[in-house]
Amino acid sequence: MSAPSGIRVPSDKEILRLHEKHAPTSEAFGLVYPHCEIVCAVAEQLQERAGSGIDIELARAGALLHDIGVYRLYDEAGRLDHDNYVRHGVLGHELLAGEGFPEPLCRFASCHTGVGLSAGDVIGQGLPLPPGDYLAETDEEALVMYADKFHSKTSPPRFLTADAYAARVRRFGEDKARAFGELRRRFGEPDLAALRAAYGHQVAE
Numbered sequence: 210m211s212a213p214s215g216i217r218v219p220s221d222k223e224i225l226r227l228h229e230k231h232a233p234t235s236e237a238f239g240l241v242y243p244h245c246e247i248v249c250a251v252a253e254q255l256q257e258r259a260g261s262g263i264d265i266e267l268a269r270a271g272a273l274l275h276d277i278g279v280y281r282l283y284d285e286a287g288r289l290d291h292d293n294y295v296r297h298g299v300l301g302h303e304l305l306a307g308e309g310f311p312e313p314l315c316r317f318a319s320c321h322t323g324v325g326l327s328a329g330d331v332i333g334q335g336l337p338l339p340p341g342d343y344l345a346e347t348d349e350e351a352l353v354m355y356a357d358k359f360h361s362k363t364s365p366p367r368f369l370t371a372d373a374y375a376a377r378v379r380r381f382g383e384d385k386a387r388a389f390g391e392l393r394r395r396f397g398e399p400d401l402a403a404l405r406a407a408y409g410h411q412v413a414e
């Protein structure tokens with residue numbers, strides 16, 4: 210399918226196959242894929258409300274693909290490398306580029322962490338990433354990055370309210386809190402009730 214932006218967007222089925230191909234274990238798939246589905250549903254819901262010129266086909270594919278790099282952080286024994294978790298975005302970008310996806314799709318993986326990582330964050334926090342900006346630039350990238358903040362792949366997985374995420378992000382600095390506040394004003398807050406019922410995940414306190 211070709212999105213209004215002109216980018217060829219993979220179908221949901223193609224994306225599911227890609228997850229199945231790269232997930233090292235069924236546990237990893239069970240953690241990552243439902244999360245991506247939830248982020249996609251949140252993005253759709255927010256887009257309906259925010260309207261504007263968002264290319265929802267592109268954003269949906271971006272949401273379904275954004276965390277595919279997490280699969281690259283599992284070792285042979287099926288353990289997730291939590292210490293390098295921040296690398297999952299760039300690993301996803303590499304994975305998608307290797308699968309032949311164009312840059313605008315690969316960027317959903319590398320540019321969704323937190324409310325965006327700047328070159329200053331990478332250097333200042335000593336993050337294990339190639340120096341550079343990993344910031345959402347397009348409306349679609351911003352929507353997926355924001356939608357991702359409402360669900361967390363903890364054990365067990367949890368939904369997060371905007372207030373809960375706002376409290377968490379403050380630990381990373383006032384500039385991050387401000388950036389989240391701007392996204393919140395821009396896209397509004399999702400109604401998580403139907404998703405909670407569908408997935409059975411609780412809301413984090």
Ligand SMILES: [Fe+2]
Nearest residue numbers: 244275276357
């Ligand atoms: Fe995510």
